[in-house]
Amino acid sequence: MRRKIILSLVACLALSACGQKTDKKGEAAPAAAGAQISGAGASFPAPLYAKWAEAQKAETGVALNYQAIGSGGGIKQIKAKTVAFGASDKPLKGEELDADGLAQFPTVIGGVVPIVNLPDIQPGQLKLTGPLLADIFLGKVKKWNEPAIAALNAGVKLPNLPITVVHRSDGSGTSFLFTSYLTAVAPQWASVGASDAVKWPTGQGGKGNDGVSGYVKQTPGAIGYVEYAYAKQNGLPHASLQNAAGKFVDPTADSFSAAAAGADWSKAPGFGTLLINQPGEGAWPITGATFILMHKAQADAATGKAVLAFFDRAYSTGDAAASELAYVPLPADLKAKVRASWATIVGPDGKPVFVPAAQ
Amino acid sequence: MTVTADTAPAAAAPAPPRSAFGAAFDRGFEILCFSAATFLLTALGGIVVSLVIGGWPAFQTFGLNFFVSAEWDPVQEIYGAAGAVTGTLVSATLALVLALPLSLGIAIFLVELCPPILRRPIGTAVELLAGIPSIVYGMWGLFVFAPWFAKHVQMPIMMSARPGTLWETITTGVPNGAGILSASIILAIMILPFIAATMRELLLTIPAQVRESAYGLGSTTFEVVRKVSLPYIRTGAIGAVMLGLGRALGETMAVTFIIGNAHGFPTSIFASGSTIASTIANEFAEATEELHAASLIALGLVLFVITFAVLALARLLIGRQQHT
Numbered sequence: 001m002r003r004k005i006i007l008s009l010v011a012c013l014a015l016s017a018c019g020q021k022t023d024k025k026g027e028a029a030p031a032a033a034g035a036q037i038s039g040a041g042a043s044f045p046a047p048l049y050a051k052w053a054e055a056q057k058a059e060t061g062v063a064l065n066y067q068a069i070g071s072g073g074g075i076k077q078i079k080a081k082t083v084a085f086g087a088s089d090k091p092l093k094g095e096e097l098d099a100d101g102l103a104q105f106p107t108v109i110g111g112v113v114p115i116v117n118l119p120d121i122q123p124g125q126l127k128l129t130g131p132l133l134a135d136i137f138l139g140k141v142k143k144w145n146e147p148a149i150a151a152l153n154a155g156v157k158l159p160n161l162p163i164t165v166v167h168r169s170d171g172s173g174t175s176f177l178f179t180s181y182l183t184a185v186a187p188q189w190a191s192v193g194a195s196d197a198v199k200w201p202t203g204q205g206g207k208g209n210d211g212v213s214g215y216v217k218q219t220p221g222a223i224g225y226v227e228y229a230y231a232k233q234n235g236l237p238h239a240s241l242q243n244a245a246g247k248f249v250d251p252t253a254d255s256f257s258a259a260a261a262g263a264d265w266s267k268a269p270g271f272g273t274l275l276i277n278q279p280g281e282g283a284w285p286i287t288g289a290t291f292i293l294m295h296k297a298q299a300d301a302a303t304g305k306a307v308l309a310f311f312d313r314a315y316s317t318g319d320a321a322a323s324e325l326a327y328v329p330l331p332a333d334l335k336a337k338v339r340a341s342w343a344t345i346v347g348p349d350g351k352p353v354f355v356p357a358a359q
Numbered sequence: 360m361t362v363t364a365d366t367a368p369a370a371a372a373p374a375p376p377r378s379a380f381g382a383a384f385d386r387g388f389e390i391l392c393f394s395a396a397t398f399l400l401t402a403l404g405g406i407v408v409s410l411v412i413g414g415w416p417a418f419q420t421f422g423l424n425f426f427v428s429a430e431w432d433p434v435q436e437i438y439g440a441a442g443a444v445t446g447t448l449v450s451a452t453l454a455l456v457l458a459l460p461l462s463l464g465i466a467i468f469l470v471e472l473c474p475p476i477l478r479r480p481i482g483t484a485v486e487l488l489a490g491i492p493s494i495v496y497g498m499w500g501l502f503v504f505a506p507w508f509a510k511h512v513q514m515p516i517m518m519s520a521r522p523g524t525l526w527e528t529i530t531t532g533v534p535n536g537a538g539i540l541s542a543s544i545i546l547a548i549m550i551l552p553f554i555a556a557t558m559r560e561l562l563l564t565i566p567a568q569v570r571e572s573a574y575g576l577g578s579t580t581f582e583v584v585r586k587v588s589l590p591y592i593r594t595g596a597i598g599a600v601m602l603g604l605g606r607a608l609g610e611t612m613a614v615t616f617i618i619g620n621a622h623g624f625p626t627s628i629f630a631s632g633s634t635i636a637s638t639i640a641n642e643f644a645e646a647t648e649e650l651h652a653a654s655l656i657a658l659g660l661v662l663f664v665i666t667f668a669v670l671a672l673a674r675l676l677i678g679r680q681q682h683t
Binding site for chain 2: 069070071072073075076164169170171172192193194195196197198199200203204205206207211214215218219222
């Protein structure tokens with residue numbers, strides 16, 4: 001009897017301690033009788049890919065099985081060739097792409113928005129600059145009525161509240177874009193650096209966009225950052241930011257498009273440009289595209305063709321769906337450049353697997 | 360609770376000769392049972408081996424520092440487990456301290472005092488708590504419990520603390536209800552049904568004569584519980600507590616939502632912290648650098664060792680009590 005209890009305790013302990021796994025936000029499309037393409041990676045564009053897949057399945061019968069396992073997972077999976085394409089919010093550098101023979105192209109644009117919880121202050125009323133945002137996230141500016149903030153916000157009644165910084169606790173493309181921005185505009189942020197996860201000097205970590213917005217909503221005086229789509233869909237009060245042209249802008253579809261329009265996409269291989277602090281009067285400073293990764297040498301030409309045909313069609317017909325979900329479609333000239341780049345993705349016979357129709 | 364008979368049927372009557380098939384089948388049955396048992400051991404061994412291999416780069420790079428440093432910097436690639444280990448031990452211990460008296464009370468009430476009509480509903484309610492998924496506790500903790508806790512517990516305590524006292528130091532924090540103590544309370548609610556249900560089962564195993572003799576000698580209910588029931592179930596009760604502790608140590612999702620997720624040593628009960636499981640859950644999916652992934656796997660190994668140590672301690676305690 002006693003031994004039985006102990007044995008079952010052993011089993012339960014082992015299970016409870018080791019068996020807890022993180023939940024995966026799986027986004028599995030139903031398997032179709034027709035062609036099926038598989039992808040894995042970033043969770044940020046997953047709702048849009050699902051929507052595109054649904055529309056295309058009705059038209060072409062091609063089913064997409066996209067697993068939203070995170071950008072890091074997507075990069076690992078495509079390197080291991082277990083999926084037809086990987087997806088990442090963080091563009092790979094040229095040498096990384098070359099090392100694994102990968103091609104990279106953007107699909108859609110999003111951005112990061114600082115959100116605040118300040119009583120009696122309207123969304124967008126609070127103005128911040130990049131260096132000031134860095135000082136806040138470094139814990140150097142501790143109160144909302146400090147002169148550094150007040151100088152920018154004449155006429156705004158700033159409360160005498162301590163600033164509570166809220167950041168993402170999970171590794172995330174959102175954090176990568178946000179910290180990349182702070183690194184670019186504020187020299188003092190160099191001590192922290194830019195990555196999916198960093199050593200935050202101060203503040204609390206919320207899991208996911210909902211965790212961050214939950215903490216911000218519940219803490220008067222809090223400031224955090226979330227994806228634009230999430231902020232828009234949930235009506236979270238944002239702060240406006242000063243862009244490279246010195247103007248204070250609000251995050252809108254137009255300001256993201258403006259950032260994309262001003263960008264020099266040929267600068268980095270695989271369109272791996274972060275749209276940070278782009279020139280342009282109306283450009284939102286923390287903007288970035290999300291990317292697809294594919295092997296340049298496709299072992300099976302038909303699979304590669306199906307993937308490229310999927311994104312070709314999404315470029316042509318998917319902009320409305322993207323806008324509806326608060327993503328920003330790519331500008332037309334960038335789409336043309338991406339389509340031209342597909343010529344480098346070849347089948348076993350050395351010929352491009354997919355030739356887009358003339359637009 | 361069934362009683363297993365480990366002796367063969369009495370060999371009083373001469374047994375009929377066994378058929379060859381029966382003997383062969385019996386042999387197969389033995390092999391099947393043996394492999395079922397060894398399969399689990401092999402899997403366990405495999406987990407340990409893969410954790411050691413996966414975490415090796417971290418141990419190699421940081422050496423002993425991995426265990427004593429609370430530095431966790433993915434950009435500079437410096438990793439130390441001490442902060443997460445402290446968070447894990449502190450939150451699990453606090454949870455146990457909160458859950459143990461409550462679950463003992465529940466079990467004693469259900470067995471000794473409860474009117475029969477209430478016994479079933481209360482018992483079912485406790486068991487239902489065990490069936491709630493971890494993520495639901497996390498969401499509830501973040502959106503419902505934390506704001507309430509901040510307003511009615513944390514703020515009054517923080518405001519009543521006199522400046523400069525030790526009490527002020529250990530009660531500072533962000534006043535939004537997310538931190539070590541909130542995580543411990545959520546954990547306590549989560550492990551409570553396991554401890555309470557096991558305690559109840561244990562109390563029910565006490566033979567009626569034992570208890571009734573005590574009552575017959577004129578003992579009060581409290582005396583019966585304290586002097587008869589509890590000593591009777593002591594050994595099993597330690598096991599029940601360890602079961603709860605094991606669950607609290609490894610709990611992931613609920614803690615991740617409410618602990619505040621700050622690396623480093625927690626300095627107060629309201630401070631943000633992190634546990635081993637929450638750190639792994641947060642960062643594993645995006646850990647592309649080899650050393651980052653290795654450090655997370657090494658954290659997993661540390662958790663495994665802690666859990667194992669808790670278990671070993673439980674066995675030791677149980678073993679010692681059997682001899683006295």
